[in-house]
Amino acid sequence: MIKKQLLLIALFFASLASMTAQENKTTIVKSSDAKWWKEAVIYQIYPRSFKDSDGDGIGDIKGIISKLDYLKSLGIDAVWLSPIYDSPNDDNGYDISNYREILKDFGTMADFDLLLKEMHKRNIKLIMDMVVNHSSDEHEWFKQSKSSRDNKYRDYYYWWPAEKGTPPYRWSFFDVKSNAWKYDATTNAYYLHYFSQKQPDLNWNNPALRKEIYDIMAFWLNKGIDGFRMDAFQFISKDDTFPELPKEIVKNTLEIIKFYGNGPRLHEHIQEMNREVLSKYPDAMTVSEGAGDSPEAAMKFVDPARKELNLAYHFESVDIGNHVREFGLVKYKDIFSRYDEVFKDKGWLSIFLANHDQPRMVSKFGNDTPQFRAISSKMLSTFVMTMRGTPYNFNGDEIGMVNIRFDKIEDYNDVDTRNKYEELKNAGGDLHAFLENKKQTSRENGRTPFQWNARANGGFTTGKPWLKVNPNYTFINAEAQEKDPNSVLNYYRKLVKVRKANPVLQYGKYTLLDRENPNVFSYLRELDGKKIVIVLNFTEKESSYNLGFSTEKSRILLANYPKSKSIKNNTLRPYEAVILELK
Structure with a gap:
């Protein structure tokens, strides 16, 4: 009897050690x-x-x-x-x-x-x-760069010598119809600016x-x-x-x-x-x-x-x-x-x-x-x-x-x-x-x-x-x-607060739901068995949705209307947003 009890105790601690090791392993992977x-x-x-x-x-x-x-x-x-x-x-x-x-x-x-x-x-x-x-x-780099062709800062920027002809056209973000190459007479050359002329x-x-x-x-x-x-x-x-x-x-x-x-x-x-x-x-x-x-x-x-x-x-x-x-x-x-x-x-x-x-x-x-x-x-x-x-x-x-x-x-x-x-x-x-x-x-x-x-x-x-x-x-x-x-x-x-209290919203898998719905953006987040569904109406009219599964037993973590009815009838009011934790 005593041996059997000792054996059970040994098995218990072995199992506990195994569980602890597994938990540590999981923690290590996550961390x-x-x-x-x-x-x-x-x-x-x-x-x-x-x-x-x-x-x-x-x-x-x-x-x-x-x-x-x-x-x-x-x-x-x-x-x-x-x-x-x-x-x-x-x-x-x-x-x-x-x-x-x-x-x-x-x-x-x-x-x-x-x-x-x-x-x-x-x-x-x-x-x-x-x-x-x-x-x-x-910037002092550019002041030096434009001062002469042999200045040590010359190649800190892009220059195109005028004697090579007009540089290949590039348009500027801020000057759409202007060339992103700006001529500078100091050294008879063009400098490149994808943005403003004052941003070489x-x-x-x-x-x-x-x-x-x-x-x-x-x-x-x-x-x-x-x-x-x-x-x-x-x-x-x-x-x-x-x-x-x-x-x-x-x-x-x-x-x-x-x-x-x-x-x-x-x-x-x-x-x-x-x-x-x-x-x-x-x-x-x-x-x-x-x-x-x-x-x-x-x-x-x-x-x-x-x-x-x-x-x-x-x-x-x-x-x-x-x-x-x-x-x-x-x-x-x-x-x-x-x-x-x-x-x-x-x-x-x-x-x-x-x-x-x-x-x-x-x-x-x-x-x-x-x-x-x-x-x-x-x-x-x-x-x-x-x-x-x-x-x-x-x-x-x-x-x-x-x-x-x-x-x-x-x-x-x-x-x-x-x-x-x-x-x-x-x-x-x-x-x-x-x-x-x-x-x-x-x-x-x-x-x-x-x-x-x-x-x-x-x-x-x-x-x-x-x-x-x-x-x-x-x-x-x-x-x-x-x-x-x-x-x-x-x-x-x-x-x-909701995001920080739910790691599933940080690290969880994302799955798009009800893709063809032209009004509602809904998706599932999953992590370690926990599931959260987010349903969002992007329109000013009442819109229905179909997640493909029941949310009747879910609970609302947060909603932007004081009282949400979406769980019962799968319908959202204008611009309604609901975060649901599935049970």
Whole structure:
């Protein structure tokens, strides 16, 4: 009897040890895949428009510091900060004249150091925007480069000697009908600028230039920042023979990436950057803007085996025209599903609907009329927070800010809009139609100052704002929404909590449901036996859906209407969003 008892005890402990080992094994597998940037909620700040501390009408670093407790209350994990480097501001900071200095409009390096310290004190990480496809023409490198053909900085940029004839045509993003080759009489040569004439492209084929960039990146990482968003990164490698472009090229973002970027040494450069810099800061996050013209191309940037970058985000989900209703929801579902299929086993994606280069999220993908603005804003945030990938939110979307829709060109500060207006004017084009289109599509819509309260200028500044504040700040503002438990702002906070409380929304498998439904986007997330279904009505009318299985025994984790009836009748009210945990 005693032997039998001892045997049973031995078997019990052996079984317990086996279970513990299996649990440890599972933990090890999960922890090796887990990364802070996969679990994070990232919030983009456009510093010029966030909060002005000194009354000059321009947002600044001290203004951001004053709102850190607000950011903390959102539950976010990291801030992506648009450029604050020294700049003549031709393209609002994306034209950098000194990568190691802070633009005086924003403050000082001491202000930045305090910002970083206070963010980290609140467990908020900081992602800097690194713009290295081009610099400002006022950067010392370019001043030296243009001074003579034998200057040591000459090959930091792309030059085409005039005696070789006119360089092969390239169009500029900001000067569509102008050649991206700009003639400079100083040395009788043309320099390349894919963007503004004041943004000459850097020549990454030059190893000395690459070392300068790596040193700049190390400078900021050594300060303690937590990573980089790599601006226009698909363009850093170019075929420097500049062959003639195919005649059938279409001037849209994906075609430009295909023929203007993704040069022969693109991934060679990124892998070198990883070896020389990023590998020495293993916790730093890197995300590439654009990342190719297809899911397969995007994967090359972030496949862990290639040792390049961490996350990619693509333009297909926002490069769809004026509105998702015109593009078609079924086609829109297919974009996300195609990318998820390629990324389901490795690599990582960013999920976003807005940033500083886009109009307001609710104006493009939802409905910004008074009746539907708040409910559609909540629905869209639900989508961003529950898809597989790292969610990015643009400042102001958490309170449902909308397009300002300027009436006249004088209201615009944006170099892209102003240049294209002048070109159209010189060509005798339809300026009224142009401005009407920009009311919906201009990126200036997303750059209007943050609406903090109902006081003058939305509480953004005590002076004259650099860009007009949307007049609706009197009723769309953060202070008013703080007091309303059903506000867009407080719904956003609930969403963040739901995402963080459910690892299935971070790491879970994604499966598209009811694909052919033209009104409802629904999908299943699964992890370790847990299943969550998300159903989203992208229209202003009541819409039914068919998941292919019953949700009768499910429970609602969150819904954007106070009481949801969708479980019982498989019907959603206008812009309704429901997150269901299946039992």
